[in-house]
Amino acid sequence: MLLPAKLSRPRQLKNVVIRQRLLDKLGDAKNYHLVLLTSPAGYGKTTMVTQWAEQLPHVGWLSLDEQDNFSERFAAYLVESVQQATDQFCQRSSVMANKRQYANLTALVSQLLVELSQWPEHLYLVLDDYHQITSNEIHDAMRFFIRNQPDNVTLVILSRMIPTLGIARLRIRERLLEIDSQQLAFTHDEAQQFFECRLPTPVAKEQSDKLCDEVAGWVTAFQLLVISSGIDAHPPLSGQGLAGISASHLNEYLVEEVINRTQPQTREFLLRCGLLRSMCHQLIEAVTGYPNSQQWLEEIERQGLFVQRLDDAGQWFCFHPLFASFLRQRCALEMAEQLPAIHQAAAQGWLDLGYPNEAIQHALSSDNSDLLITILSDYGWTLFNHSELALLNKCLASFSSEQLVAYPKLLLLRAWLAQSQHRISEAELLLVDAETLLQEHHIEINRELNAEFQALRAQVAINNGQLEAAESYARHSLDELPAHNFYARIVATSVIGEVLHCRAQLEQGLKVMQQCELMAIEHGVFHYALWSLLQQSEILIAQGLLQAAYEVQVRAFQLVETEHLQQLPMHEFLLRLRSQLLWSWGRLDESEQAARKGLDVIAHYPARQQLQCLAMLAKCDLVRGNLDNARVHLSRCENLLSGGYNHIDWIINVDKPRVIYWQMTGDRNAALQWLATTMQPDGAENHFLQGQWRNIARAQIIVGQYQEAEKTLTMLNKNAEQLGLVSDLNRNYLILNSLYWHSDQPVLAQKALIEALRLASRTGFISHFVIEGEILAQQLRQLLQLDVLGELETQRAHSVLRQIDQHDKHKVAHFDEQFVEQLLQRPDVPELVRVSPLTTREWQVLGLIYSGFSNEQIATELDVAATTIKTHIRNLYQKLGISHRREAIAQAQQFLQMMGYASESE
Structure with missing residues (x-):
């Protein structure tokens, strides 16, 4: 639903003045990263660049307005302008923009630059009216663009002011070509040429030079003079009163010399059409009621009333921004009573053309809540699926809950907006609010809509770790949803699979997640397909089937690549899972590389989300014996943990390398302090809770609480055996070995180590052994001397010893x-x-x-x-x-x- 007019290079006007001195200057644009044209309104920036770009093969053009301050809208238009200039070369960026599959605008720009660097031609990207942009997020993204753009790209910015994009830095590096209002101002010769092209009567050179000096070469003033001369039939170009014309006098001049000199019907036509940022004949007929709108436009264009063609086909037009602003002000003054009706007509016109996002802008201006509600009811979910999230937020924020109670689907949409933007607590509050309102007003909703509410409740509940509530909502939703409502069914199925996973009902959870994957792929809901693959991988790891988990991850990486999901936070989750698996196998360099890629994915998210990847980097360094590096990563983790609420899984995963570090450095005090304050779960029914209890057992060993540690590990092993948590059982036996060694029970230590080696034949664990260091190495050497191990266990023991010899800085x-x-x-x-x-x-x-x-x-x-x-x-x-x-x-x-x-x- 992108407007073609915003992406079209303005059509070159007839009788345009050829300004060779500026064309020559722009001829060197290829050698610069940024070409910047700055001047007040009416100095011909757009006309100049249009004239220059006429013969260039690859030019992307984007005409900006105030609505483009929404990052999703800006992203869509920016990428599409590049796509049109490169023959659809940047496909990945296009998919990411259309599906909003990027962390933020800078992340999308980063992907766009990667693809542009591979484009074989030189690209010119023109951003017209950049002064309309006030969004800091967009400014940050464009600063990133300029800092990192490849040499085959030249950015051209037209603005009324110098943008805050690091211009000084480019100027110092001689990567900036600047053209300001002094250079854009007409010279005497150009002014003479302008008048000769537009007036039937020759103008004396002396008079032309004088007028040029009076208006300081401001081309709009020349155009106003020509229009005035053409309308009043007086002697042309009387310069009286125009000396030093300024923006403050422009409205008065336009009223006296333009609007007041038009016919009443033309005047009304202009005022009504001035409300349209761009227009075609259908829209013009909608707001004016005039037939033959194309002829009206052509006549106004012939009269020189600041109308511009936006495409070569002559279907889309707009007024000069200066004139359009003036027309909107006059319309508000002269047609105040009719203004709401005009906006309503414009909204309907945009809807008829298939642009509900543009229709909503006029609906908002009409102050007609019924119209806005109608558009939202009919098109809200369409806009949601097209990632018009900021626009929907703006619209729904203009209504109270009481006003929306008669529209339950909009109450649901408002909550889904919060959920989709990771405002989990707000989504929960909105759901409760909706349920309360519907009950208070005795509003019955049908079974399908109620089931959709239940699906969202299930998603919010599982996000909050409320397993019973999540399962109840999800199963109720699936019982009531019809087969065609695939999106809600996928959400509910995914929640049930996750509940089973958290309860360590691994086989059932795996089957449900496989089913969810198939449903999501079939209906193109690829982010849920990726989520189901991630859950499958975690389940298989818990079962000790690491090779199967690895193969599932391969499928997940293929999905990320083919469906352009690189910027989703779930991609970081995938990279982290891959890092954990590679770490378990002792492939430390690859594990570290995956963790660092994960950090790159979430670089623009809140810093707290870096916790788990940083913990993985610490674990890699601990295995290598690089304690100083590990300490640096752990210090960053501790700083992030102190910043507020953290998910329990994050804390558990960070605590593991912290406790191992204390073990390696003999920091008994740190372990004691941690034991006094850490959370002790009620049970150990899944691998999340097993991990926390393992941290506790390791800390208990460090401080000499051997009996407590033995009780902890006995409980862990009992649960792990019952639930089939093979990987957890493998880890538990390694810590049990450490306990028995430190408590001077060598026979039991040996038995625990032999069992850990046996389990490792299934899991493939290496680093879990290596991280225990020389104490474990001594025992492995003794077992090899005794020749009591089977063939697979012997091979594992030798592999571990090689890793310890390579990485551990032993005594x-x-x-x-x-x-x-x-x-x-x-x-x-x-x-x-x-x-x-x-x-x-x-x-x-x-x-x-x-x-x-x-x-x-x-x-x-x-x-x-x-x-x-x-x-x-x-x-x-x-x-x-x-x-x-x-x-x-x-x-x-x-x-x-x-x-x-x-x-x-x-």
Whole structure:
């Protein structure tokens, strides 16, 4: 429903003055990022650029007005202007704009620039009347456009003022071509040419020069003079009273010299048509009632009454903005009583042409609430589906709930608007308000509409974590909805699938989400199709079927690509799920890349939504042993968490790397403080709650609350086994292993680790093991020595050890020469170490013993014979006054603590 007139390059006027000096200047436009023409009204900016662009092959044109300050409307017109200039080259941007599948205007502009960079020709994009734009969001998006536009694009802006778009920066970089009012003003020669083209009687050069000086080359004044001369039949171009003509005098001049000199019928025609921002013969007949409107237009054009053709076919016209503004003011003064009726006629004319969005503008101006209600009732959902959200908000905001109570569909539409714009709490309030009003006024709604209300209630309830209410609403909705009401059925089905997922009824939830996906694809509701794929992936991960989850994600990425869903927040969710899965498999570089792409998707959303991707980056760094980097990411998370309400899932996912960081750094105080304040769920019936209890168990181990941790993990494992939460069971056994190790129960620790390895044969987990560090590495090496693992478990153990050797900065690294030198300088170092210092090799052997290496593994690591290692061990035992391996580990641990390194075995 875009107006062709706004996207058409204005038709070049007859007898136009060829202004070669400006054409030559514009001839260099290709070498600039921005061409800026600024001047007050009436200096010929549009005419000049139209003349220049006449011979250019790829020019996108957008004529702006005050209604374009709505970002959705601006986006649609901006992309369509590019599409018309590039032969529909930017398809992805077009789909995103039409379906409003972008985070904000800047995100859409970013995609548009990507596609334009691949366009093989040079594009000129003209934004006329940019001074009409007051929206900061649009200004920000255009600043982004200018900063990042490719070299094959030149932006041309026509404005009455210098826009706030970083002009000074472009000027310094010599990427700006400026043409201001002094350059646009007519010279003496151009003024002479202008008069010669328009007047039958020659004008003396002296008189022409004088008039040009009197009006400072203002071309509109020349046009007014010509019109005045043509109407009054007096001697032409009497310049009396025109010296220093200004905008403040323009209305008076137009009244005296133009309007008052027209015939009454022409006057009324002009005043009525002046209310139309653009017009065709159907609209003109609607507001004037005059037949043969095309002839009227052509006659007015012939008289030079500021009418301009907007397309080559001569179907769409508009008045010069200056004259149009004047006509609207005069119409309000002279036809005040008729004004509402004219606006109503204009609204009906636009409706007949199929432009309800334009009709609504006149309905709003008519102050006719019945008309506005009628248009909203007939076209509200159409406008909603075309993403005219700001316009609908404006319209519905003009009505109280009492006024809308007789129109239940509009009450529903108002609530859906809030939901679609992520105003969840407001949507809930509007639903309650609607229900109360309908009951108070005893208004019965049919079964289908009631079912649509229930579908929205279900969506709001699941957003708030109200599972029972969500399921009840959704099932009631499905029972009542007819088969043809596919959108509401998809919403209700999706909610039921999500409820089953949250209750860990995984098989049933998976089937429902697969059904929802098929329905959404069939009816083109692609954002719900994507949501169902995301839910399927999460369910499969919970079941331990990570490879199947990966394949579902592949389908989701294909859907994002084919349906241009890149800027939806759900795309970030998909990237985060992919990052989590890759992290589980130990593919850290790919995991980090996916998380960073997720941050790019939500870069323009509230910063709090970055929490989970930042937590993923912290987890990648923790596995690598990059504690400083992890701390930076976690600090950002903590700052964001302090900013207000956060969804419980966000908090749980951020707490996981925080607790692991405390474990790695031995920060017992932080763990204690967190345990004292953190939320303890009532149960562990799904993988969300299992994750929180796992965080609690890990913190309990850090602070030495071993009995409490064992109770927690016993409860977790019982629920996970009953519900088939295989991935959670795998994670639980790893923490159980840590508990038994720290509580000096090596046999139970070994059993827990063997079970974790067995489960990992299904899940493919790697990083969950690696993140436990050298304590787990020691146990794995012992299991490999004992040769008690099956083939798959043995392979998993070797994979984990390789990752730990690659990423973990384990203790052996501390026993180098620099470490020993600094240690021996400490006053509290044992005297025995000073008297009988260890050799460099003996220090290396001590570090490897501490890291859990067997004698044979130490020999392999140092590439020496096993008998040599035994000699080194015997010597260092003698020098340290110890007799067995456990004492050696304790002594090494003491050295590390002296140097300020936290022990992982505490």
